[in-house]
Amino acid sequence: MTLFCFCNCSPSSLHPQMRDIVAKMTFLDRILFHIMHSADKKRLWPKLPVFLGLAYLAIRRHLHQRYNLLNVGDIKGQTYDTSKFSYRTADGRYNDPADDIVGSSETFFGRNMPQSTSNYALLDPHPTLVAGKLLTRTTFKDYGKQFNMIASTWIQFMIHDWIDHMEDTQQVEIEVSDEETATGCPWNKSFKFYRTKEISTGSYPIETGTLNTRTAWWDGSTIYGNNEHGLRRVRTCRDGKLKISGNGLLEHDEHWIPVAGDVKNSWAGLTLLQSLFVQEHNAVCDMLKENYPDFDDEKLYRHARLVTSAVMAKIHTIDWTVELLKTNTLLAGMRANWYGLLGKKFKDLFGHIGGSTLSGFVGNKQPENHGVPYSLTEEFVSVYRMHSLLPETLILRDIESATNTEYQTPPILEEVPMPEMIGKQGQRRLIKIGKEQMMVSLGHQACGALTLWNYPSWMRNLVPQDTNGEDRPDPVDLAALEIYRDRERGVPRYNEFRRSMLMIPINKWEDLTDDEEAIEALGKVYGLDVEKLDLLVGLHAEKKIEGFAISETAFFIFLIMASRRLEADRFFTTNFNNETYTKKGLEWVNKTESLKEVINRHFPGMAKKWMRSSSAFSVWDSEPTPGSCIPLYLRPGDE
Ligand code: HEM
Numbered sequence: 001m002t003l004f005c006f007c008n009c010s011p012s013s014l015h016p017q018m019r020d021i022v023a024k025m026t027f028l029d030r031i032l033f034h035i036m037h038s039a040d041k042k043r044l045w046p047k048l049p050v051f052l053g054l055a056y057l058a059i060r061r062h063l064h065q066r067y068n069l070l071n072v073g074d075i076k077g078q079t080y081d082t083s084k085f086s087y088r089t090a091d092g093r094y095n096d097p098a099d100d101i102v103g104s105s106e107t108f109f110g111r112n113m114p115q116s117t118s119n120y121a122l123l124d125p126h127p128t129l130v131a132g133k134l135l136t137r138t139t140f141k142d143y144g145k146q147f148n149m150i151a152s153t154w155i156q157f158m159i160h161d162w163i164d165h166m167e168d169t170q171q172v173e174i175e176v177s178d179e180e181t182a183t184g185c186p187w188n189k190s191f192k193f194y195r196t197k198e199i200s201t202g203s204y205p206i207e208t209g210t211l212n213t214r215t216a217w218w219d220g221s222t223i224y225g226n227n228e229h230g231l232r233r234v235r236t237c238r239d240g241k242l243k244i245s246g247n248g249l250l251e252h253d254e255h256w257i258p259v260a261g262d263v264k265n266s267w268a269g270l271t272l273l274q275s276l277f278v279q280e281h282n283a284v285c286d287m288l289k290e291n292y293p294d295f296d297d298e299k300l301y302r303h304a305r306l307v308t309s310a311v312m313a314k315i316h317t318i319d320w321t322v323e324l325l326k327t328n329t330l331l332a333g334m335r336a337n338w339y340g341l342l343g344k345k346f347k348d349l350f351g352h353i354g355g356s357t358l359s360g361f362v363g364n365k366q367p368e369n370h371g372v373p374y375s376l377t378e379e380f381v382s383v384y385r386m387h388s389l390l391p392e393t394l395i396l397r398d399i400e401s402a403t404n405t406e407y408q409t410p411p412i413l414e415e416v417p418m419p420e421m422i423g424k425q426g427q428r429r430l431i432k433i434g435k436e437q438m439m440v441s442l443g444h445q446a447c448g449a450l451t452l453w454n455y456p457s458w459m460r461n462l463v464p465q466d467t468n469g470e471d472r473p474d475p476v477d478l479a480a481l482e483i484y485r486d487r488e489r490g491v492p493r494y495n496e497f498r499r500s501m502l503m504i505p506i507n508k509w510e511d512l513t514d515d516e517e518a519i520e521a522l523g524k525v526y527g528l529d530v531e532k533l534d535l536l537v538g539l540h541a542e543k544k545i546e547g548f549a550i551s552e553t554a555f556f557i558f559l560i561m562a563s564r565r566l567e568a569d570r571f572f573t574t575n576f577n578n579e580t581y582t583k584k585g586l587e588w589v590n591k592t593e594s595l596k597e598v599i600n601r602h603f604p605g606m607a608k609k610w611m612r613s614s615s616a617f618s619v620w621d622s623e624p625t626p627g628s629c630i631p632l633y634l635r636p637g638d639e
Pocket of ligand 1: 152153155156159163164165193266267381384385386389390422464478481482485
């Protein structure tokens with residue numbers, strides 16, 4: 001009877017694309033799909049008590065792991081003796097025990113779904129028109145106290161660890177649409193950029209793919225680089241340490257390029273976080289040297305990199321994401337990814353017992369790739385297009401005027417236009433500002449919201465930097481370019497994307513949003529054709545779940561990929577042990593729970609003086625998150 005109720009959506013009520021996916025499912029998975037689909041029809045899962053919400057998410061993740069992981073390209077590497085590589089290599093090789101090159105730099109992006117099957121032309125509708133009519137910021141909108149500029153910078157810090165598409169040498173020039181030119185709005189009549197490099201995969205059904213120039217593993221490559229050359233640039237070759245200048249910020253070379261693992265499209269905020277984690281790496285080196293005096297430079301570096309990368313992954317999992325998706329269910333879910341349902345106290349006392357559900361992915365006996373070699377995916381890149389998090393100006397705070405009392409909000413000193421904080425100009429500015437003032441300022445400023453008409457206007461005339469950190473000669477309209485990129489890379493448009501993610505598609509604009517102005521504007525750009533809606537626009541227009549800073553559609557990609565980054569990695573599973581990390585190194589990871597602690601380690605007293613908030617990622621003068629006497633799993637849903 002129960003089964004019948006859950007299966008009450010007949011196959012014919014499903015879109016043909018969804019029907020095709022469901023037809024491939026096993027009998028059990030079909031039952032699970034129908035349970036999930038029934039909940040989706042009523043938009044039920046965010047309202048469920050935490051333990052039921054977690055059950056829904058477990059079902060969804062299981063189905064995505066089965067049907068939304070597509071390998072791109074042949075597996076070309078070989079097996080090797082893992083005991084000879086008990087450290088993270090410069091280019092990310094030697095992590096997957098079955099294939100040495102999996103996840104290393106310059107390997108293929110995977111996919112979460114087949115390439116788009118729609119026949120819309122690359123310029124339909126014109127990307128500059130979409131950007132002008134639906135994305136460009138009219139007035140700045142933020143998330144209130146939920147998410148600050150450290151949070152937006154943090155995710156760029158992660159992006160520069162994980163993903164970047166290799167470009168072709170061939171340039172494309174896009175003329176601004178007539179309609180946009182007529183408004184007198186665009187700064188340039190056209191803009192130029194490099195095509196994404198498309199490579200034959202030599203396999204079927206995905207015949208061409210694109211390459212990730214960064215290592216796809218969570219290995220801190222934003223501070224360590226993506227190859228031997230990058231790593232050599234940042235290492236001091238003494239006591240395992242990385243280069244840092246006396247003022248606690250990154251060193252610069254003779255061209256004013258910061259000495260960092262990654263310098264492409266950087267800005268002062270990103271440099272600040274890179275500096276903080278170089279300091280963290282160096283502090284780990286000091287601690288290791290004290291405890292293991294016979295370790296040489298290489299050993300100290302290798303262990304410190306493992307520890308620092310794990311600290312970043314942990315902060316992202318149980319601190320940043322919890323603030324991004326501020327609901328009880330996601331608090332429980334993210335902590336379960338690291339500690340398991342039994343929780344931290346149990347894991348600290350008894351170790352990793354009973355597999356990933358009870359004790360989390362971290363410390364699992366074996367890495368798990370669900371039958372598909374690990375990579376990050378095209379769709380993952382697309383849902384992380386979050387430039388709307390950036391404001392128009394950086395609000396600098398006056399930390400000198402502070403008295404000695406606890407938790408103050410420093411007065412505003414100056415508003416600096418964001419373009420002045422980019423590239424070499426931004427590096428000079430950062431040195432003048434100093435790391436402490438910059439951190440306190442970012443902490444007190446709310447970041448932008450991911451919603452329509454909130455894309456930074458200055459990014460529509462942006463001078464990008466190349467992989468060497470040098471300015472490129474041609475400015476780009478980044479908003480329009482992002483629309484173009486998703487189309488160029490065959491990422492399905494919004495509705496096809498949702499169907500492939502086993503989500504209910506929209507039939508009309510009112511299914512996407514209640515905002516009448518948005519409905520009218522969408523109609524003007526796309527007519528009545530909801531299939532044409534670009535993914536980026538859909539993600540920004542979609543009505544959000546209460547507490548979520550991102551759309552549900554983007555979240556379901558996170559659900560699968562966030563777990564995968566941990567469970568597919570040998571250094572978070574088989575090798576997350578004393579032997580590989582050292583006893584003291586593992587203790588360092590286990591004891592560090594938040595960015596607030598790392599900030600306090602390197603800026604002693606900063607949290608007490610400036611941070612009222614519980615997390616370093618919410619606006620620092622906000623009230624701490626209130627506790628609850630109800631056990632987490634029994635708490636009610638959030639909507
Ligand atoms: C001042 C800060 C930033 C600047 C100057 C910047 C600039 C750029 C530029 C020029 C590109 C390349 C566009 C292309 O050729 O396709 C890019 C790509 C991208 N950016 Fe940013 N960005 C910034 C911050 C952020 C933030 C906060 C995020 C948040 C997640 C982000 C996420 C991405 C992603 C996902 C890509 C696509 C990477 C790829 O194609 O592989 N960026 N950014």
